[in-house]
Amino acid sequence: MTSLERLCQERGLSMSRQRRLIIRVLSEARTHLSAADLHQRVTELDPDISLATIYRTLTIFEEEGVLKRLDFGDRKMRYEQADKEPHDHLLDTTDGSVVEFQAPEVAALLATIAARLGYRLDGYRLDVFASPDDSRAESARACVTAVQPPAKRPRSRHHHHDGREHSAPGR
Amino acid sequence: MTSLERLCQERGLSMSRQRRLIIRVLSEARTHLSAADLHQRVTELDPDISLATIYRTLTIFEEEGVLKRLDFGDRKMRYEQADKEPHDHLLDTTDGSVVEFQAPEVAALLATIAARLGYRLDGYRLDVFASPDDSRAESARACVTAVQPPAKRPRSRHHHHDGREHSAPGR
DNA sequence: GTAGGTGCAAATCATTTGCCGGCGG
DNA sequence: CCGCCGGCAAATGATTTGCACCTAC
Numbered sequence: 001m002t003s004l005e006r007l008c009q010e011r012g013l014s015m016s017r018q019r020r021l022i023i024r025v026l027s028e029a030r031t032h033l034s035a036a037d038l039h040q041r042v043t044e045l046d047p048d049i050s051l052a053t054i055y056r057t058l059t060i061f062e063e064e065g066v067l068k069r070l071d072f073g074d075r076k077m078r079y080e081q082a083d084k085e086p087h088d089h090l091l092d093t094t095d096g097s098v099v100e101f102q103a104p105e106v107a108a109l110l111a112t113i114a115a116r117l118g119y120r121l122d123g124y125r126l127d128v129f130a131s132p133d134d135s136r137a138e139s140a141r142a143c144v145t146a147v148q149p150p151a152k153r154p155r156s157r158h159h160h161h162d163g164r165e166h167s168a169p170g171r
Numbered sequence: 172m173t174s175l176e177r178l179c180q181e182r183g184l185s186m187s188r189q190r191r192l193i194i195r196v197l198s199e200a201r202t203h204l205s206a207a208d209l210h211q212r213v214t215e216l217d218p219d220i221s222l223a224t225i226y227r228t229l230t231i232f233e234e235e236g237v238l239k240r241l242d243f244g245d246r247k248m249r250y251e252q253a254d255k256e257p258h259d260h261l262l263d264t265t266d267g268s269v270v271e272f273q274a275p276e277v278a279a280l281l282a283t284i285a286a287r288l289g290y291r292l293d294g295y296r297l298d299v300f301a302s303p304d305d306s307r308a309e310s311a312r313a314c315v316t317a318v319q320p321p322a323k324r325p326r327s328r329h330h331h332h333d334g335r336e337h338s339a340p341g342r
Numbered sequence: 343g344t345a346g347g348t349g350c351a352a353a354t355c356a357t358t359t360g361c362c363g364g365c366g367g
Numbered sequence: 368c369c370g371c372c373g374g375c376a377a378a379t380g381a382t383t384t385g386c387a388c389c390t391a392c
Contacts, residue, residue, distance in 0.1 A: 113274050
């Protein structure tokens with residue numbers, strides 16, 4: 001039995017044929033899936049599953065703490081198992097792959113900053129955009145979640161200025 | 172002349188009646204406005220401006236580096252003047268207000284982390300969720316951008332588990 | 343047997359676009 | 368004058384929901 005199934009049981013969630021399939025696909029996926037991704041894969045195993053069911057199930061699983069919802073900013077939510085070690089995501093801007101990393105310093109720093117402003121840290125949302133440092137081979141390219149790189153829309157017209165992108169990479 | 176107008180001129184953007192109004196409203200706003208917010212306010216000054224124009228203008232202004240697009244995760248984009256000092260946003264989870272803050276340590280830390288993973292930092296997207304630390308009065312409540320706090324949808328049912336929320340506030 | 347789960351289609355919501363007449367430089 | 372600009376309405380795309388039927392426990 002997969003850990004996801006176990007999680008569902010612990011939450012007392014009833015298991016239908018479609019939920020079992022959804023869990024199976026999620027368990028086998030090595031990337032963060034969106035509702036559409038999931039629907040496509042589940043449909044291959046059983047063509048009679050509605051997208052609405054996928055959405056309803058994902059929503060319930062998230063509310064029950066079985067899944068965690070991810071928002072990489074490309075307007076489609078992704079999901080990952082909720083009981084993993086807390087981590088953040090680095091998005092490779094060259095191919096949309098996602099690397100998970102643990103860095104407790106981040107939360108620590110943000111807590112400090114929040115305190116400095118008179119607040120108590122409740123949580124945060126962070127996406128790190130980065131490109132491979134060609135000065136050496138990548139250690140372990142993992143989670144290839146096809147996140148469309150934060151590219152500018154093709155819309156062009158004139159063009160008088162230089163191109164400063166993204167949010168403050170800071171000096 | 173406002174700095175936004177100046178920015179537009181520098182970019183060689185043509186100024187129509189509607190663009191002038193949009194710039195005026197943006198300049199007067201002390202919060203981060205969404206297209207709908209902007210449209211509502213502009214409409215009060217001139218009822219004949221289409222939402223499509225608002226969107227097209229915001230898009231162009233962003234492409235031209237006049238405005239910066241913000242995504243607070245509530246599926247509506249907000250905008251702020253692009254020539255401000257680089258900063259991040261702290262979202263007050265109790266009332267949706269937004270506090271801007273500068274913290275070069277963040278970019279520095281993320282650059283270090285990226286390097287550790289074999290990447291070069293291109294940029295990042297960060298939202299800090301926090302609640303007022305009641306142990307003292309807030310210094311200066313500023314930008315009250317009504318961002319709907321990352322609250323769980325009302326959808327309730329059973330409830331067997333404890334409630335761990337948000338992304339890793341870290342241990 | 344009954345509350346909860348599911349399929350289907352229609353509805354939302356933010357945002358985009360085609361078309362076409364009108365204005366700015 | 369001419370190409371960019373703006374209005375309107377229809378189109379998108381992700382996600383949600385109303386309704387009636389079906390099934391897990």
